Amino acid sequence: MEKEAKATLDSFLGLVRKIRSYDEAIGLMHWDLRTGAPRKGAEQRSEVIGMLSAEDFKLRISDEMGSYLEALTRPDTYEGLDDISRRIVDECKKEYDENKSIPAEKFQEFMVLSSHSQTIWEEAKAKSDFAMLEPNLTKLVGMLKEFIGYWGVKGTPYDTLLDRYEPDMTVEKLDQVFSKLRDRLVPLVEAIAASPNKPDTSFLDQLFEQEQQAKMSRFILGEMGYDFEAGRLDESVHPFATGLNPGDVRITTHYLQDDVTSALFSSLHEGGHALYEQNVSKELAGTPLAQGTSMGIHESQSRLWENMIGRSRAFWERYYADLQQHFPQQLKDVQLDDFYRAVNRVENSLIRIESDELTYNLHIIIRYEIEKLLFNEGLEVKDLPKVWNEKYEQYLGITPPSDSLGVLQDVHWSGGDFGYFASYSLGNMYAAQIMNTLRKEMPELDQHIKEGNLAPIREWLTEKIYRYGKSRKPSEIILQVTGEELNPDYLADYLETKYKEIYQL
């Protein structure tokens, strides 16, 4: 590589590190707002986040960035780059081209608004008052429609949003995949509803001390290999994981006294996200590649740990005794098999994050369809509660008794994250497909889980997925790991096998 090109590359990587510094500071401020920042400082904090996000954004679309990218993408220079640098250049170039057209002040306005709206959402949800949040949501949707114009419409306007979370994903593909999945899952859900062999879940309707729940969450996270010296566990209204840097990947959960499974499985879930980011290769630290490659692949890891491992019989053969020790009074007379069946009960319910792994996909399809209506077919924000409730009745046969149990249950829209929800079902499908390969390559998998020997699983995933961070695309990952493209049949196969056994179909 020429000396001049080397100097340009170094300057470029310096700028990239600076941008990551802004990201880390902004990430910490978001984490703080959601885990315990005092209420009276929140408005000013939103302004600060907006201000620094605007600076961050300015750097991403700066003339400096533009000239580095121009120099580094010249064919002879580009060919001479090492693999990692080339991926960083690709990533920055894609983002640069996408964002160059958005005026910085618009972006700042959007960031202030979305940060502020998340704070309002917490209160609106607590009061079940959609009208409190509506003006902000309307503004967010309006601004996103404007941004879609800047970004360029791909197929349909909504495609442009989908692509932000799952590169190259489209309404056309999703309609196809979701319909295939629906065709196989709907009969299964119906058969389950008709089955007389329902798990007894009555023992879950007890009070479980929050302190003991916190201990159990910490224990399970430790067993998974979550590194507490490179992260921390806190409480927030809505559980989340945030990777500030590979040595600081934080997760949160929410302890409900009357539901021991909520924090338990959300810890496994967020722990899965965190394992991904904690195990990204060190050489990617400080670059935009030190994160999950897409929301869908990210979610595949949370789902794999939460459901395919955490809700497996093998897992509880090892850990049920520990859970009983944490709650002797509540669980001493409950048998392992009854516990396993209870935490896998299938039920048409209102809350996405508390729903089972089977009907979960229906919760996602509802959100996906509503977002399509909003961005492709002119649905107005004020009509969201009505449409939401209608779709819940149609798909799940239940109508939310209040907006806090309905349209206000998720933080995503108040944060401006439209187009994100589909990733959750993509995650389920990717997870099942990856798990199928893992099982073939590691025939002793169940034995490992039964012995609490989870390290080989984490290491296999690190070797195949985690270490690459964003240096490989989601489609590359899934093809290289499993040998084929996304195929929803693996999820359907897995769910059918598992639930036919549980419900004795």
Place this chain on the structure above:
Amino acid sequence: MEKEAKATLDSFLGLVRKIRSYDEAIGLMHWDLRTGAPRKGAEQRSEVIGMLSAEDFKLRISDEMGSYLEALTRPDTYEGLDDISRRIVDECKKEYDENKSIPAEKFQEFMVLSSHSQTIWEEAKAKSDFAMLEPNLTKLVGMLKEFIGYWGVKGTPYDTLLDRYEPDMTVEKLDQVFSKLRDRLVPLVEAIAASPNKPDTSFLDQLFEQEQQAKMSRFILGEMGYDFEAGRLDESVHPFATGLNPGDVRITTHYLQDDVTSALFSSLHEGGHALYEQNVSKELAGTPLAQGTSMGIHESQSRLWENMIGRSRAFWERYYADLQQHFPQQLKDVQLDDFYRAVNRVENSLIRIESDELTYNLHIIIRYEIEKLLFNEGLEVKDLPKVWNEKYEQYLGITPPSDSLGVLQDVHWSGGDFGYFASYSLGNMYAAQIMNTLRKEMPELDQHIKEGNLAPIREWLTEKIYRYGKSRKPSEIILQVTGEELNPDYLADYLETKYKEIYQL
């Protein structure tokens, strides 16, 4: 005011708000590092802090700032400014002139180094290993000597550092004030040592549950009027208060199972700092005036609440029963008067933050003299433990058995804060002088305290001091509130009266 000048002022205030945004983000990252950030992310975090601090610094000395200041300090424009704007201009101008000469990369290096050194300090202190910290301290002192050159030597090089924390304070003045104070306190300390009437403190040597201590700290902070909706209480190795914005003023404490007084009085102390910043006038928010006017005045408020109120007999007449309720087993047989005398015991001890309000000033004089030696007389960092131990032997008659109980006990130097320590004794002197005025203007003061009616005190302090933030200079504050300049006799009078009674001299 002319239209053009108005536009310049608005742009200037916008830039000032942006600088405050960086400050808030950096402040949060520091808070986070010290209250629970994971160890493995700390090094990267220090880099991020360094990067954003450099950006912050660049804005402060930017050509943009320079041209605004030039325009706004033109006599006709300056005269037309409102009081607040004029103060903001003064503040920024002073800082601009001071810092303009420091290259941004030097400043960034210093910020990275000091942030990183604080992390090393925690470990060095835990291991009592001064050698671990020495290379960093040597670099920090070297850089500060270089910075003094940039800032300009005032009187002596060390004066330049003092002035950063207490404007216009000099070695000449401090030598004078400290000598006057020493002349009155040394005989008092000697008389106390010779007194046969020592408080019985044996009942303090019990274990006090940390959870109960936390409850008591929260209760007392609530009584003082600390607004938990505009702040939060956490734990850290070294207690501190940090005002991120007037709606987010955080404090920390440190619960020691074998010392109930430590967290109790540090909460009162940090609570005093926090009351100051929570009660700065709203119109100053987002400006550099929304903070305490100097370290000395800031410290006067922590001292006033911790010692002059919190260690008064009147205070415990109201609150001792609450403390007993929190620790019935430990305190049920201890009388109020014995408790009052015990928490006011005078003892020559090793740790500054746990020392009594009388000998505290000797701890400060030691640090003040060592800093003078470092910056004015060529003392080398490697000799710090030796000089430290000699001075403790000379002034307090005790030699630290380890560096963690000696030269490593304070965070300040590892954070580059040389010149800061003197503020603590200045705080004591200011506090006594302010308290003397408060007592004259509010003859029912003791009665209020005895009734737990602390609001009138907080309101008086808000009216006289807090609301002004940094819009009045320390010398103005002390003159306007008390009618005279700093006078160490008030502190000496207060201490003599109090301790002659306690020790029956």
